[in-house]
Amino acid sequence: MFNRREFLWVGALALAQLASGCSSVPADLRVRLLKDSLPSRVLGGFRQEIAQSVALAFEPEAKLKGIWNRLQAWQENASQDQNGAADLVTLGDYWLASAISEELVQPLDLKQLSGWQRLPPRWKSLVQRDHQGQLDDSGPIWGAPYRWGCTAIAYRREQFESLGWTPTDWSDLWREELRDRISLLNQPREVIGLTLKKLGFSYNTRDLNSVPNLEQELLALNKQAKFYSSDSYLQPLILGDTWLAVGWSNDLLPVQARYPQIEVLMPHPGTALWADLWVQPSSKT
Numbered sequence: 001m002f003n004r005r006e007f008l009w010v011g012a013l014a015l016a017q018l019a020s021g022c023s024s025v026p027a028d029l030r031v032r033l034l035k036d037s038l039p040s041r042v043l044g045g046f047r048q049e050i051a052q053s054v055a056l057a058f059e060p061e062a063k064l065k066g067i068w069n070r071l072q073a074w075q076e077n078a079s080q081d082q083n084g085a086a087d088l089v090t091l092g093d094y095w096l097a098s099a100i101s102e103e104l105v106q107p108l109d110l111k112q113l114s115g116w117q118r119l120p121p122r123w124k125s126l127v128q129r130d131h132q133g134q135l136d137d138s139g140p141i142w143g144a145p146y147r148w149g150c151t152a153i154a155y156r157r158e159q160f161e162s163l164g165w166t167p168t169d170w171s172d173l174w175r176e177e178l179r180d181r182i183s184l185l186n187q188p189r190e191v192i193g194l195t196l197k198k199l200g201f202s203y204n205t206r207d208l209n210s211v212p213n214l215e216q217e218l219l220a221l222n223k224q225a226k227f228y229s230s231d232s233y234l235q236p237l238i239l240g241d242t243w244l245a246v247g248w249s250n251d252l253l254p255v256q257a258r259y260p261q262i263e264v265l266m267p268h269p270g271t272a273l274w275a276d277l278w279v280q281p282s283s284k285t
Contacts, residue, residue: 029057
């Protein structure tokens with residue numbers, strides 16, 4: 001079984017080998033990564049791995065949106081001095097298709113890396129795309145996955161005990177007693193995806209017009225939501241301002257460990273997996 005820790009270390013190994021390939025002589029290597037997305041021990045091991053050949057600088061970014069904005073800025077100024085551009089950056093798989101189609105990133109030569117050979121097929125296929133950003137098992141490799149998680153539900157145990165039931169399914173979000181007591185991620189892909197799962201369809205259904213009652217279900221779910229947020233939904237849940245939050249497992253599981261009144265579950269019909277990737281900006285050639 002390929003567990004989360006092995007996945008993380010394979011990603012760190014890929015980063016080390018990618019970094020070594022960015023420069024054939026001692027030089028500054030800039031890695032812009034999502035803040036707190038790698039444990040300090042992994043960063044320390046990585047520094048030891050390449051410290052003799054590269055002067056390494058990790059530059060944390062608070063949000064993936066900030067890294068995306070930098071990729072666009074670097075591409076717009078590609079003809080100018082690129083000393084400010086990072087050599088490698090973190091990117092969420094959600095952004096990968098757009099990054100490829102907008103030519104913000106370039107393919108990576110990973111097939112010969114030991115870490116790539118150990119990666120499960122699910123994650124290899126995630127980063128093999130054509131030049132329009134669509135999944136293609138014969139396409140180039142555009143990123144090295146290093147962290148994964150899923151979309152999940154967190155809820156307050158006490159409030160649901162008073163209701164006499166606990167959530168298990170995406171369809172529970174539509175129950176009348178949760179009106180104005182839930183928060184949803186501010187990501188159309190996630191909201192539409194969980195609604196598709198409720199209706200018995202795949203999260204990745206492309207032809208949304210073919211899904212019966214999708215619009216009505218989305219309108220009904222919108223009436224349930226107290227607010228939409230992708231980065232400020234934990235505190236309201238902890239304080240009891242909301243009873244249930246749809247969020248990402250990397251946010252929710254630490255909260256569950258710290259606050260015993262919070263329970264986390266992966267809904268029964270299935271959910272969406274996500275991954276953070278190492279990518280190389282196209283402005284760095």
